[in-house]
Amino acid sequence: xxxxxxxxxxxxxxxxxxxxxxxxxxxxxxxxxxxxxxxxxxxxxxxxxxxxxxxxxxxxxxxxxxxxxxxxxxxxxxxxxxxxxxxxxxxxxxxxxxxxxxxxxxxxxxxxxxxxxxxxxxxxxxxxxxxxxxxxxxxxxxxxxxxxxxxxxxxxxxxx
Amino acid sequence: xxxxxxxxxxxxxxxxxxxxxxxxxxxxxxxxxxxxxxxxxxxxxxxxxxxxxxxxxxxxxxxxxxxxxxxxxxxxxxxxxxxxxxxxxxxxxxxxxxxxxxxxxxxxxxxxxxxxxxxxxxxxxxxxxxxxxxxxxxxxxxxxxxxxxxxxxxxxxxxx
Numbered sequence: 085x086x087x088x089x090x091x092x093x094x095x096x097x098x099x100x101x102x103x104x105x106x107x108x109x110x111x112x113x114x115x116x117x118x119x120x121x122x123x124x125x126x127x128x129x130x131x132x133x134x135x136x137x138x139x140x141x142x143x144x145x146x147x148x149x150x151x152x153x154x155x156x157x158x159x160x161x162x163x164x165x166x167x168x169x170x171x172x173x174x175x176x177x178x179x180x181x182x183x184x185x186x187x188x189x190x191x192x193x194x195x196x197x198x199x200x201x202x203x204x205x206x207x208x209x210x211x212x213x214x215x216x217x218x219x220x221x222x223x224x225x226x227x228x229x230x231x232x233x234x235x236x237x238x239x240x241x242x243x244x
Numbered sequence: 245x246x247x248x249x250x251x252x253x254x255x256x257x258x259x260x261x262x263x264x265x266x267x268x269x270x271x272x273x274x275x276x277x278x279x280x281x282x283x284x285x286x287x288x289x290x291x292x293x294x295x296x297x298x299x300x301x302x303x304x305x306x307x308x309x310x311x312x313x314x315x316x317x318x319x320x321x322x323x324x325x326x327x328x329x330x331x332x333x334x335x336x337x338x339x340x341x342x343x344x345x346x347x348x349x350x351x352x353x354x355x356x357x358x359x360x361x362x363x364x365x366x367x368x369x370x371x372x373x374x375x376x377x378x379x380x381x382x383x384x385x386x387x388x389x390x391x392x393x394x395x396x397x398x399x400x401x402x403x404x
Contacts, residue, residue: 174397185307195384197357222266224353235347243287
């Protein structure tokens with residue numbers, strides 16, 4: 085869906101959602117080699133270029149300890165994506181798929197999740213490989229890859 | 245961090261963020277057996293209880309084709325979480341970690357991502373195993389697990 089603005093034949097459009105149920109704060113900005121949507125990769129690769137995730141204040145202290153993890157999960161906001169096409173034709177051939185059956189950027193809440201390889205951290209800058217997004221993409225969250233993480237907090241009732 | 249409201253000794257608190265950079269629409273609600281934060285599991289398990297993800301209109305059509313995937317990625321909004329503690333002590337022992345080095349619900353944008361096993365879809369209801377969230381948690385997104393998904397759209401410049 086990257087790079088497209090108009091619905092295609094066979095797609096199902098709904099009203100643009102009123103998106104006021106919760107609010108996000110952009111906690112940083114992602115710097116990549118890709119300045120245009122049509123130039124981005126469809127999926128990031130761990131042997132792709134090193135990209136720089138810049139974390140804004142007051143969130144830089146939240147990076148403390150992150151270098152313990154070889155891979156991170158990155159959440160970012162797909163700020164160029166429309167949000168109102170629920171059935172989409174990725175091949176432009178009239179065959180439609182639900183947005184939740186695709187990893188398209190066009191979704192009611194255009195949030196991407198990506199697993200990346202952590203290269204290094206320098207102050208507020210986190211250098212990683214594996215991204216596929218536009219230069220200037222707003223950052224929403226960073227987490228350790230769930231496969232590398234064990235909760236530090238004590239177990240509670242739901243843990244059986 | 246589940247179940248706590250007050251900062252603990254050794255933690256670093258910042259001002260509550262002004263979260264108006266982007267807006268979310270809650271596209272559904274998650275029904276689980278856990279009515280209290282202290283009763284939730286710390287992490288979901290694929291042999292855990294079946295939970296029901298209820299998708300609201302007009303987004304139900306976006307489920308079309310989702311049963312092709314054995315596992316889904318679920319994004320949800322941790323509506324009970326505070327957003328202002330950047331260094332946290334999960335063991336309450338004074339040893340602090342950055343929020344981005346933890347998978348704590350307490351983060352500037354309290355969005356959880358979880359991989360779940362898809363059991364079945366009945367109309368607007370998606371039945372899955374592997375969740376760990378409170379009953380009534382707002383749904384933000386559903387995607388195919390990235391490991392099971394290959395882009396359908398043609399390659400573009402960034403794909404080398």
